[in-house]
Amino acid sequence: MKQTPQLPKGTRDFYPTDMRVQNHIFSIWRQAALKFGYEEYEGPTFEHLELYTGKSGDEIVAQLYNFTDKGGRALALRPEMTPTLARLVIQRGNELKKPFKWFSIPRLFRYERSQKGRLREFFQLNLDIIGTDSISAEADLLVAIATMLFDFGLNEKDFAIGVSSRRLLAAFLESLEVAEPNSIYPILDKRLKMPAEAFEKELLNAGLSEEKAKTLNAFMSCASIEELKNFDNLSNAIAELEELFELLKAAGVENCVKLDLSVVRGLAYYTGIVFEVFDKAKNMRAIAGGGRYDSLTETLGGQRATGVGFGMGDVVLADLLAEKNLLSQSRSDLQIFIASFNNDMKILFKTATELRKKGISCSHSLNAVKFSKQLELANAANAKCVIFADGKESKNGTWEYKILATGEQGVESLENILRRTKI
Amino acid sequence: MKQTPQLPKGTRDFYPTDMRVQNHIFSIWRQAALKFGYEEYEGPTFEHLELYTGKSGDEIVAQLYNFTDKGGRALALRPEMTPTLARLVIQRGNELKKPFKWFSIPRLFRYERSQKGRLREFFQLNLDIIGTDSISAEADLLVAIATMLFDFGLNEKDFAIGVSSRRLLAAFLESLEVAEPNSIYPILDKRLKMPAEAFEKELLNAGLSEEKAKTLNAFMSCASIEELKNFDNLSNAIAELEELFELLKAAGVENCVKLDLSVVRGLAYYTGIVFEVFDKAKNMRAIAGGGRYDSLTETLGGQRATGVGFGMGDVVLADLLAEKNLLSQSRSDLQIFIASFNNDMKILFKTATELRKKGISCSHSLNAVKFSKQLELANAANAKCVIFADGKESKNGTWEYKILATGEQGVESLENILRRTKI
Known part of the structure; x- marks a missing residue:
C-alpha cells in the first residue's frame, strides 16, 4: 500500500467537531462586527508579491509563502489583510464614501516555525475604519474588541487591552532631544523582557546620556495618564489619550483598557494610537493588535x-477560550432523525421533504436497516429528536417522537415536538 | 508615484456590495446542507502535491497552482475538495462512524484560462456521503441539489439535472463485446458536440463494426428508462436507476431530474451513478456535477x-441567478444609525452600547459633524432607521426616529421602532 499523503505542516484539518468550534468563533466575530455597523469584504487568497514587499520591504519575503505561477507572476499567499484593504481603497479612490467601517475574516499564511499559538495557516478577524482622523475611530475599534470578547464569555479578569501612542513616544523622544528615535524603538519594545539595568545599558549604548536613560525609564514606567503629566511637551498626545479614555468610559469598557507604554508594535507601519490585547496572566501571545496607519495607501502608490x-x-483566542472552558462541544445542528418501522425508503424521503419544507433539518437512514440500528444512527448523528414515520402519522398532523437527550417520548404535532425538543 | 499592485488575474475582490451577494449564496448553501443533515468540515488551503498526482496522475499538475515551500515541500493550492476529504477519511479510518454526510465550502484554485463561468479562484459547495453503497445516497444528494436551487428562487424551468450511470454504460459496452471500453468513453463524451455521422465515424475508427456503432448510437439516444429496456443485459443497472427515480419521485423532485446518457464525466474517477446540473437553455457551463467514486481512498493508499x-x-450559479434576477442587491445589515443634535460623542458611544446590549446593530458618526451631515452618513451606511440621541430620550424609554426607506418619523420605544422598521 502506498503511503497516504499527510496534512501539511502548520495547517489544520477541521473534522465536524472541530468545525463547530470554529464556526462558533466565526459567528461571534461576525455578529459583533455587524452589531457595530462594519460591512464585510474579501479579497483573493494570493496577491502580487510586490504588494507586500512594497509595504514592508524585502525582509518580509522570508516569512511568506511566495511562488511564481505558470504565467511567470510573482505571487504570495496573503500574510495579512491590510495590504489587500489598502489596494481596494486605492482602486476605488473617491468612489468610496469615507469614512467607512469594514470587516473581513481572511485566511492568512505565514512561513514561520509553528508553535503554541502560531500556525502557518490561520484565520484572522480584521476590523478597519478608513477615512477619519478622529480618535472616535480608535474608540469604536477598542469597544468592539471588548464587546466581542465579552460575547465569547470572557470578562475583565480574563483579558486586558493595552493602549499606547506612537505620537506620545515620538513627542517624548523629541523632548529628550534623542538624535535617532528609530534606533530607540526596538529597545523600548524589549524593555519588559530584560532587567532594568540591562535596559538602561542598552540605552547608553544607543548614545543616550545616563540622565536621559533614567528619564526614559521613568517615562516608560508610567501606568496612567496622570503620571504622564509629570513630563513636558506631551500635551497634544495626552489630550488625545484622554479623549480616547473618556469615550471608552462612556461606552462602559474602561475597566478592560489601560495605558501600557510597553506596547510598541511595528513602528514603521503605525502612526498614532497602537494597542494589543493579552490574556490577563500574559501567558500567551497577543490575542489581537492594531493601531492607526495613516500613510499606507501612499506607500503603495495611492492617494x-x-x-x-x-x-x-x-489560534490564541481559541486557546484562551478553551482554558476558560468557554469552548464546550456543541451538539450537531440536526433537529430530527426520521425512523421507519417498516424500512420504507420512499416514506422516509417523502417525510424528509415535508419536514424540510417547514425549514426543519432532518436526516434518516440511507439503508433499509432494522429499527434498533436506525436509533443507533440517530444517536451517531447527534439528532435532537427521533420521529417515527410509517406513512400514516402525517395525516392527522401528529407524530410519535422520542427526545434523545431526555428519553421523553409521546405523540404530538411537529410544532409541539420542536418546542419540547428545545427545552 | 509608484504603480499600485493590481488584483491577480482570474481572482476577485469582494467589496461590501459584492460580499452581500456572496454571503447570500453561502447562506442558502449552508442552510440547505444543514437542513439535509450534512455536517460541515474544512481542510487546509494547500496540500502535498502528491495528494493530487496520486489520484489523477501527473497531467493534472498543468492546471495547478503548485510550488515548493521554504522547507522544500512540493505543495499545491487545492483544485478540488474530494482528495482532502479522502485524506480525512483515511486518517481517522474506523473511528468515523459510517455512513456519514459531510459538506464543505472550500475556496479552490485552478490555473486555467479564465473566461465566462470559469475563474482561477472560486468557491465550491461540496456534499458527500461516505460509507454506503445504497442508491439512497445518490437520491439524498440529488434532492439536496434540487432543493437548494429552489431555495435560491429557481424553478424546474430554469435548470435540469441529467443522470447517467457508469455501470449502465459499462454493461452495454460489455454486451456489445467492445474490446477496449476505455477508448470509447471520450467519444461518447463528445457525442452531442458533433454531427451524428461524425460520431459514427469516430466509433468505426475506434474499431467498432458499422452495426455496433448504430446500436451504440441508438442506445445513447435513449431519453427514458423505458427505452433502455429495449437493450439486453442491462437489468441490474436499470433496476438501480429505477430505484433512484422512485426515491426522487417520493421526494417530489422528479420533474427536475432526467436520464441523460450524454453525461459521461471523468470516468477514471467515477464508478456508478454520475450527474450534471445545467441551466435549461444549456447556455452556460455545468452548475454542479458529481457521482459515485468507490475506489478513491484505496487509490490514495487507504482502506x-x-x-x-x-x-x-x-461562479456559474451566480451568473444564472443574475440572469434570472434572483441576486437583487440586499441592503446592509445596519439596523439603526444614531444621530445627535448637539454632537456629543460621549452620548453617541453610550447610546450605541445600550442598543448593542439589546443585540441591535448600530453605528454613528465618528466625527462631531452637523446634524444634516449625520443624516447623509446614515444614508451612506444604508441604515434602516435613524434615532436621535441627546442623552435624555432613553430615560422614558422612547426615542425620536426616522425610517429612511419610507420617511416615516415619530417617537416610540425601541421595540416599536424595530417592529416598524421591518415593514
Whole structure:
C-alpha cells in the first residue's frame, strides 16, 4: 500500500467537531462586527508579491509563502489583510464614501516555525475604519474588541487591552532631544523582557546620556495618564489619550483598557494610537493588535487615506477560550432523525421533504436497516429528536417522537415536538 | 508615484456590495446542507502535491497552482475538495462512524484560462456521503441539489439535472463485446458536440463494426428508462436507476431530474451513478456535477470507503441567478444609525452600547459633524432607521426616529421602532 499523503505542516484539518468550534468563533466575530455597523469584504487568497514587499520591504519575503505561477507572476499567499484593504481603497479612490467601517475574516499564511499559538495557516478577524482622523475611530475599534470578547464569555479578569501612542513616544523622544528615535524603538519594545539595568545599558549604548536613560525609564514606567503629566511637551498626545479614555468610559469598557507604554508594535507601519490585547496572566501571545496607519495607501502608490484597524487571530483566542472552558462541544445542528418501522425508503424521503419544507433539518437512514440500528444512527448523528414515520402519522398532523437527550417520548404535532425538543 | 499592485488575474475582490451577494449564496448553501443533515468540515488551503498526482496522475499538475515551500515541500493550492476529504477519511479510518454526510465550502484554485463561468479562484459547495453503497445516497444528494436551487428562487424551468450511470454504460459496452471500453468513453463524451455521422465515424475508427456503432448510437439516444429496456443485459443497472427515480419521485423532485446518457464525466474517477446540473437553455457551463467514486481512498493508499458526492461552484450559479434576477442587491445589515443634535460623542458611544446590549446593530458618526451631515452618513451606511440621541430620550424609554426607506418619523420605544422598521 502506498503511503497516504499527510496534512501539511502548520495547517489544520477541521473534522465536524472541530468545525463547530470554529464556526462558533466565526459567528461571534461576525455578529459583533455587524452589531457595530462594519460591512464585510474579501479579497483573493494570493496577491502580487510586490504588494507586500512594497509595504514592508524585502525582509518580509522570508516569512511568506511566495511562488511564481505558470504565467511567470510573482505571487504570495496573503500574510495579512491590510495590504489587500489598502489596494481596494486605492482602486476605488473617491468612489468610496469615507469614512467607512469594514470587516473581513481572511485566511492568512505565514512561513514561520509553528508553535503554541502560531500556525502557518490561520484565520484572522480584521476590523478597519478608513477615512477619519478622529480618535472616535480608535474608540469604536477598542469597544468592539471588548464587546466581542465579552460575547465569547470572557470578562475583565480574563483579558486586558493595552493602549499606547506612537505620537506620545515620538513627542517624548523629541523632548529628550534623542538624535535617532528609530534606533530607540526596538529597545523600548524589549524593555519588559530584560532587567532594568540591562535596559538602561542598552540605552547608553544607543548614545543616550545616563540622565536621559533614567528619564526614559521613568517615562516608560508610567501606568496612567496622570503620571504622564509629570513630563513636558506631551500635551497634544495626552489630550488625545484622554479623549480616547473618556469615550471608552462612556461606552462602559474602561475597566478592560489601560495605558501600557510597553506596547510598541511595528513602528514603521503605525502612526498614532497602537494597542494589543493579552490574556490577563500574559501567558500567551497577543490575542489581537492594531493601531492607526495613516500613510499606507501612499506607500503603495495611492492617494492618502487615513486608517485604523486591528487583527484578531483564531489560534490564541481559541486557546484562551478553551482554558476558560468557554469552548464546550456543541451538539450537531440536526433537529430530527426520521425512523421507519417498516424500512420504507420512499416514506422516509417523502417525510424528509415535508419536514424540510417547514425549514426543519432532518436526516434518516440511507439503508433499509432494522429499527434498533436506525436509533443507533440517530444517536451517531447527534439528532435532537427521533420521529417515527410509517406513512400514516402525517395525516392527522401528529407524530410519535422520542427526545434523545431526555428519553421523553409521546405523540404530538411537529410544532409541539420542536418546542419540547428545545427545552 | 509608484504603480499600485493590481488584483491577480482570474481572482476577485469582494467589496461590501459584492460580499452581500456572496454571503447570500453561502447562506442558502449552508442552510440547505444543514437542513439535509450534512455536517460541515474544512481542510487546509494547500496540500502535498502528491495528494493530487496520486489520484489523477501527473497531467493534472498543468492546471495547478503548485510550488515548493521554504522547507522544500512540493505543495499545491487545492483544485478540488474530494482528495482532502479522502485524506480525512483515511486518517481517522474506523473511528468515523459510517455512513456519514459531510459538506464543505472550500475556496479552490485552478490555473486555467479564465473566461465566462470559469475563474482561477472560486468557491465550491461540496456534499458527500461516505460509507454506503445504497442508491439512497445518490437520491439524498440529488434532492439536496434540487432543493437548494429552489431555495435560491429557481424553478424546474430554469435548470435540469441529467443522470447517467457508469455501470449502465459499462454493461452495454460489455454486451456489445467492445474490446477496449476505455477508448470509447471520450467519444461518447463528445457525442452531442458533433454531427451524428461524425460520431459514427469516430466509433468505426475506434474499431467498432458499422452495426455496433448504430446500436451504440441508438442506445445513447435513449431519453427514458423505458427505452433502455429495449437493450439486453442491462437489468441490474436499470433496476438501480429505477430505484433512484422512485426515491426522487417520493421526494417530489422528479420533474427536475432526467436520464441523460450524454453525461459521461471523468470516468477514471467515477464508478456508478454520475450527474450534471445545467441551466435549461444549456447556455452556460455545468452548475454542479458529481457521482459515485468507490475506489478513491484505496487509490490514495487507504482502506476502501465508498463515496458519492458533488461540487457546485459559485461562479456559474451566480451568473444564472443574475440572469434570472434572483441576486437583487440586499441592503446592509445596519439596523439603526444614531444621530445627535448637539454632537456629543460621549452620548453617541453610550447610546450605541445600550442598543448593542439589546443585540441591535448600530453605528454613528465618528466625527462631531452637523446634524444634516449625520443624516447623509446614515444614508451612506444604508441604515434602516435613524434615532436621535441627546442623552435624555432613553430615560422614558422612547426615542425620536426616522425610517429612511419610507420617511416615516415619530417617537416610540425601541421595540416599536424595530417592529416598524421591518415593514
